[in-house]
Amino acid sequence: MENNYLNKVYDVSTSDSRELYASWATTYDQEVIENGYATPDRIAKALKEYVSDKSTLILDYGCGTGLSGLALQSVGFKNLDGLDVSKEMVRIAEKKSLYKSLKVFDPDTKIPIYSEQYKIITAIGVIGSGAAPLKVFDDLFSLLPPSGLFAFSFNDHTLGDPIYEEKVEHYVDSGRAAMLHKNYGSHLPKANLKSNIYILKKL
Ligand SMILES: C[S@@+](CC[C@H](N)C(=O)[O-])C[C@H]1O[C@@H](n2cnc3c(N)ncnc32)[C@H](O)[C@@H]1O
Known part of the structure; x- marks a missing residue:
């Protein structure tokens, strides 16, 4: 199958x-599965090592x-909310009945959750090239409680711009976050793309 949208998405502004x-x-x-989309499974498997209570409510x-919710569910996380x-x-997500709550919001407004509502937030394939701007990183992190976990990924296109990794390093170096997990591996192997996955703990 021709990569109709994978050829376009990384050229699109946020x-x-x-x-x-x-x-x-x-x-x-269909398109991302055919290209071996691996980042959700990698994050889900890494996250489960740091969370003993699999019933903890997660914001995806x-x-x-x-697809990210499916990966989280497949390692045992059953309480998922979705926002996009x-x-x-x-x-399309609605048809899969994965999420307890599934909402759409306007990105020009505030993220519609309250502070410390979720102890775990994931942003899988979301921040960076072709999707959400880096400001979302700060917004999501600020909404976590102390000891909350933030699991996210940056793909190769995103990693090509140093501002994304610098943001993560700044949070760790300034003592705002501890890096529990960081790993570079498959993202969309058939499209020759890899990604970094990260799990940060809010300090
Ligand atoms: C590559 S898809 C990843 C979707 C899913 N997490 C997965 O792993 O398949 C990127 C998603 O980010 C969403 N998105 C883009 N900008 C966003 C923003 N500012 N806030 C929230 N979601 C955003 C898009 O609508 C799209 O559903």
Whole structure:
């Protein structure tokens, strides 16, 4: 299958990405699965090593069609909420019945959760090139309680711009976060892309 959207997504600015995901939604799962989408499983498997209570409610931020939720569920996390800015992507996720609460919001407004609502937030394939801006990193981290976990990924395109890794390093070096896990590995192997996955603990 031709990589219709994978060829386009990384050239799209974060402000235009909603249009792209609106038209990609119905073929997103097929295209990324055919390309071996591995980051959700890598994050889910890493996260389960740091969370003893698998019933902890997790916010799957930028849940899209639910592939990230599926990976979290497959390692035992059963209480998942999903949030995204694309109603078309969320419409596909709804059919999978993975999330207790599934909401769409306008990215020009505040993230519609209250402070310390979630002890664990994931942003899998969400922040960086072709999706959410780096500001989302600060916003999500600020919403966690002390000892809260933030599990996220940056793909090769995102890692090509040093501001993303510098942000993570700044949080760790300034004592705001502890790096529990960082690993570089497969993202979309058939499209020759890798990603870093991270788990940060809020200090
Ligand atoms: C590559 S998809 C990843 C979806 C899902 N997490 C997965 O692993 O398949 C990126 C998702 O981020 C969403 N997104 C883009 N900008 C966002 C923002 N500012 N806030 C929340 N989600 C955003 C898109 O709508 C899309 O569903």
